[in-house]
Amino acid sequence: MSSSTAPLAPELAVSEWFNTPAPLTLAALRGRPVFLHTFQVLCPGCVAEAIPQVQRIERIFANTDLQVIGIHTVFEHHSAMSPVTLRAFLHEYRLRSPVGVDLAEEGSEVPVTMQRFGLRGTPSSVLIGRDGSILHHAFGVEDDIAVGARIAMALSTRVPEIAPTAMPDQKGACVDGKCAVPSPSKDAA
Amino acid sequence: MSSSTAPLAPELAVSEWFNTPAPLTLAALRGRPVFLHTFQVLCPGCVAEAIPQVQRIERIFANTDLQVIGIHTVFEHHSAMSPVTLRAFLHEYRLRSPVGVDLAEEGSEVPVTMQRFGLRGTPSSVLIGRDGSILHHAFGVEDDIAVGARIAMALSTRVPEIAPTAMPDQKGACVDGKCAVPSPSKDAA
Amino acid sequence: MSSSTAPLAPELAVSEWFNTPAPLTLAALRGRPVFLHTFQVLCPGCVAEAIPQVQRIERIFANTDLQVIGIHTVFEHHSAMSPVTLRAFLHEYRLRSPVGVDLAEEGSEVPVTMQRFGLRGTPSSVLIGRDGSILHHAFGVEDDIAVGARIAMALSTRVPEIAPTAMPDQKGACVDGKCAVPSPSKDAA
């Protein structure tokens, strides 16, 4: 689970946001844990189990710096689950946290964020640590106790003090024989 | 609850049917009990409670002559709950019994069938007896035991043998100073 | 389900009653439907599912002539589930309908009523018709809708008018080559 070995979360690709005055990026959220959940408004398991769990997470961690984000990852019945339907859904189900519409890609049923995270379906969730690494991902809804425990662990992790060291080669980012993925945290720093 | 005093159910007004090869009318169903349920695909109580109850009713009374009918009575977020969305919903939620789209009326948010039955919202249900009378109606979801008991009572009621007496005046239908609503049961006799 | 073919319910054998001023017998209840449920206070399925269902039945059929009866059929952990424990259980769980302690039999783990009805374990239930016949029995908890429907059917059955015919041979009770179990209903008539 340490930041040196856990994979970094890819960036979100969103065509339209709800419940937020401005678009969100994981890069800009570096330093805070993120609970990312993906759903479709006509997915029975999402509506019956995942969304209610997200609402409990919203409530219980309201006073922490956890950021909850939903992504509407439509990969079937596209015309039946347009942003107009999503907007009414969010209103009726009283979901408060930001929700983005996963960016559609020409010629693909599966939208971009879903592809980047390699998600298998809905509902899925990804817990992202303060350092931007993927701490846990799940397809389906997991037990509340385990979810609460994992989020608490993510919250309790200290933010590593990031020394503003000059990197010798921004583009290559290969040092001492090791090549790092260009980290979004530098953009956010 | 006797047929002489209970109000007759008005006829359905439907613009599009799903899960049935041909349109249904209550008139043609006279002689069979009908469990009519109304819903909207973005109504949380419908999805969480009413639709699962309808599925239990479908299963438990599968070998009886009960007719289950759903009516999609959209009275808000109209563009978010089009027939395209309804069709995908029925597919995802595995609803087997016939569902009709309540007929929209120019200048009214509330569709026609919903108006005729005087329904207050969704989910609602109406239990219709073999003689076409309204035996029970409810706004919200009622206890399974009570619902099962009422349907069983409706099923156990014998269809009164209707003697094919010539009515003096089919159109007027006023006899002995009393005027009856032209009853569809005569068509079914 | 007709009274001529369904087996007659055997009589209860009870060592102690709760929630009733006087002992009950099925013979004396002839003419009324009876919902008989058996349980043990340390049976998880009884406590979690069967007892709450019995309470829903008590409430929903409160205005009918259905008689609900519980039988505490202890067949294991006998010293752990004494009548003292049962009494406190009934108090804590607010069970209102009569409950009898199934009569223990010397040399048998299984008490007498449980043996007579051939019950396989707890929770079990037996629905007894107005004529004393067993309409349905179940090991485990069944769906509320089905339970409600069956009780409603039992309630809607007319009590057959019992002609006071003289029986040729009370003890033998064999007529026209057929031998009937001596019916308790004659005692109750």
Place this chain on the structure above:
Amino acid sequence: MSSSTAPLAPELAVSEWFNTPAPLTLAALRGRPVFLHTFQVLCPGCVAEAIPQVQRIERIFANTDLQVIGIHTVFEHHSAMSPVTLRAFLHEYRLRSPVGVDLAEEGSEVPVTMQRFGLRGTPSSVLIGRDGSILHHAFGVEDDIAVGARIAMALSTRVPEIAPTAMPDQKGACVDGKCAVPSPSKDAA
């Protein structure tokens, strides 16, 4: 939540243990977090909600050093909830973690451990930190997510490195005008 301000948990007073080869004391468990839950076998909320939650906690934190302990705090219907009944209950409900019978006190309905912790009834729970302090206590069952989060926080707390310092005055333990209860935590200080 720091050990310097949170009250220390008092010691358990138990007359009989189940599910453990040897009696447990909180003193001997110092260094590990403890989830202490109290219940009665005839308490409906305990059986329906608290015990299942304890079983989820047992399962989800199985690979951590959390110690789950149950205390049977009978404060009513004493003869109905003897250790014999408790033993059968633990068998039927498959509770694996240690359970102690709260020590009865002559002339008091409320047993000793329950008094020491000032518990208001059942079900109650107390989360005890690695340093022996009470991190959280609750009367009734709390949300799984919050429970999971609190236990994770207790687990993530580092055990303070125990310096083998000689204490100047074990008996008095008064320093700078403040007198501490002779605490097992001094070993951990």
